[in-house]
Amino acid sequence: MSVVLVLLALLLVFVITLLAKTVRIVPQARAGIVERFGKYKQTLPAGLNIVVPFIDKVRYLIDLREQVVSFPPQPVITEDNLVVEIDTVIYFQVTDPIAATYEIANYIQAVEQLTMTTLRNIVGGMDLEQTLTSRDEINHGLRGVLDEATGKWGIRVNRVEIKGIDPPPSIKDAMEKQMRADRDKRALILTAEGQRQSAILTAEGNKQSNILNAQGERESQILRAQADREAAILRAQGEGQAIQTVFQAIHDGRPDQSLLAYQYLQMMPKIAEGDANKVWIVPSEIGKALEGLGSTMNSLQGIPQEVDGPRTRVDMGTSEPASLSDDDGVSKANEAVEQAIAEATQAAHPGRSPEAAQAAESGAGMPAPAQPAPPADDAPPATS
Template sequence: MDGFPIGLVLFALLVVFVIAGLGKTIRIVPQARAGIVERFGKYKATLPAGLNVVVPFVDKVRYMIDLREQVVSFPPQPVITEDNLVVSIDTVIYFQVTDPIAATYEIANYIQAVEQLTMTTLRNIVGGMDLEQTLTSREEINSGLRGVLDEATGKWGIRVNRVEIKGIDPPPSIKDAMEKQMRADRDKRALILTAEGQRQSAILTAEGNKQSAILNAEGDRESQILRAQADRESQILRAQGEGQAIQTVFQAIHDGRPDQSLLAYQYLQMMPQIAKGDANKVWIVPSEIGKALEGLGSTMNSLKGIPDDVDGPAKRVDMGPASLDVAEIESEQKEALARAHDEVAAAIAAAEASTTTPTGTPVTRNAPGDTPPAGDPGEPPAQ
C-alpha cells in the first residue's frame, strides 16, 4: 500500500517529461517565415515553413525572420539644400529579407540601420541640389536612394525594392514666397489672355464695322440709282400725261365752240375760289356786277378766236360709257401701261440722241411717233 502512490507519481512525472520533450522536439514555422536554430548558442540550421523536428533541450529556435516585403515609414528629416535652405523630407522604404542568416548575424537591427543609411544618403543627394531642383526631382532622388541602399544592405541579407519620398516641406517663409510667385504668374497669364481676347474682339468688331459700312454704302448707292431712275421715269410719264391732258382739254374746248356766256359763267365760278384765300380778309362785291360782267364780255369779245355767238349746235365731247366691265378696265390699264412704257423708252432714246447746235441752243430729234410742232413756239396758234 505504501509503494503504490510513489510509483504513480513517478509515472506521472515520466508522462510530463515525455510531453515536454515532444513540445521541444516539434516546431511549426508559419508560411513566409524562417526559424534560426542554435545549438548551445551556435547557429545550427534554418527551419523552413511547416512542421520541423529539433533535438529537445539541445537545439533552440532563437529568431523567427519574416520573409515578406516590409514597408517602413521614417519621420521627416531636416535636410539642407545647395542654396542653404532647410527642408523636411520624409521617406518610405520597401524592403525584403533574402538571407535570414545574414539579417540575424550580420547586423543587430537592420531596420534602424536602413533608417540611418537613408538619412545620410538623402542629405548627400539633396545637398547637391537647389530648392527648385529638389522640389521637381523626386524621381532622381528616389533612384539615387534606391541604388545606395540596395548596394549597402546587400551584405545584410536585405533587398531594397523601392524608395519613395512622401513629402518635401520647405520653410514657411519660402512657402509664402512661392505662393506669391505662383499667384503673380497666374495673374500675369490671366492679364495676357484678357488682353489677347480684347485685341481679338476689337479686330473682329472693326472688321464687322468695315463690312457693315461697305454694305451700307453699296445699298445706298443702289437705292439712289434706283430712286433716280424712278424719278426720271416718273417725270417723263408725268410730262407726257400733262401734255396729253393739255391736248385733250384744248381739243375739247375747240370742239365745244365756247361763247361769251360760257366765259362769264366760268368767271362767276372762280370768284368764290378767289375769296377763299387766307390773305383775303374783306371781299367787296360791287353793285354794278351786271355792268362788270357786260364789260368783261365786251373785253373778251375783242379776243381773237372767241366769237360772240356760234352757229349750229355745240359739239359734245364723248366721255365714254357710264360704266365699264372690270375685265375691260384691267385690259385698258394694261394697254395704257404698255403704251406708257413704250413712250418712256422712246423719250429716253430721244434724250440720248439729242445734240447741241454750234450757237449753244439744244436741238432734239423727234422720237418715232411724235408730231412735229406747227411753227415757232413763241408765236400764237393759227386761227
C-alpha cells in the same frame, strides 16, 4: 505506490519537454536560424522541423515577407540654404536570413540611418524648386544607394518613396502668394482673350450688319428709283392726255376775243384773294377801263375776231395709258402731242410756215402796243 506515481509524472513531464525541444514548427514565410552551442547550425524552413533537444536552439525567426518601414521627418538643407522636412517610406525584403542575422545587428535601424545620410547628399545638391519637383529622381537615387549598401546584409530594397517635403512656413506663404499671382495672371489672360474674341465677333457682326444694311439700302434705292421712273412716266402720260383733251376742247370750241375777255373778268376776284391785298378799290371809270381792256384784247396777235370754217377734229388716240415699261409708246404719245399742237397752230395762222406760226403763237401772250380801237359792242357792262 505514491513514489511510483511521482516518478511516472516526472517521466511524463520530461517526455513532453523533450518533444517540445525536438519538434519545432516554423510559420509560412518565416525562416528559423538554429545554433548549436552558440554557432550557426542550419536554417529551418516553414513547416514541421526536428532538432536535437538541449543541443540545438532556434535563435532567430526571420520574416521573409516584404516589409514597409516609415521613417519620421528629418531636416535636410537644400543647395539654397533652406531647411525642409522630408519623411520617407522604405519597402524592403530579407533575401538571406543568415546574412540578415549575422552581418548586421539591427538592419532596420541601419536602413534608416543610411536613408537619412543618402537623402542629405542628394537633396544638398538641389535647390528648393528642384527638390519639390524631382521626387522621382530622389527616389531613384535613394533606391540605388540603399540597394547597393544593403546587398551584403541579405536585404533587397524594392522601393523608396518620399512621403512628404515640408518647406518652412515663410516659404510656404511665398509659394502660396506666387501661386495666387500666377493664377490671377492666367485669369487676366483668359479674360483678355475672351474680351478679344468678343470684340472680334462683335466687329464681324457689325460688318455683316453694315453689309446687309448697305445691300438693303441699295435695293431700296433701286426700287424707289424704279417707282419714281414709273410715276414720272405715268404723270407724263397723264399730262400728255390732259394737253390733248384741253387742246381738243379748245379746238372744238373755236374761241374768240370775247371769250378771252370774259375769262379775264373771272380772274379778277382771284387776284384780290392774296394776303397782301388788304384793300380792293374799284375805279369809278370801270367801264372805260373795260373798254380799253376790250380794245387791247381785240388786238392780241393769234386770236381771231371771228372764227369761220369747218371744225377740224384732232385724233387723240386711244384713251388707255401706255405700258410703264414701253418707252416707245411714251415717245409716240409725245410725238402725237407735238404734231397736234403744230397742226392747230398752222390752222390758226394759214399761209405761214410752221416755225413762224409757233413763234407768233408763243408771242400771243404778250400784249401788243396800245392802239385806238372802238369799244366792243358785245362787252359785258361794268359792275361795281
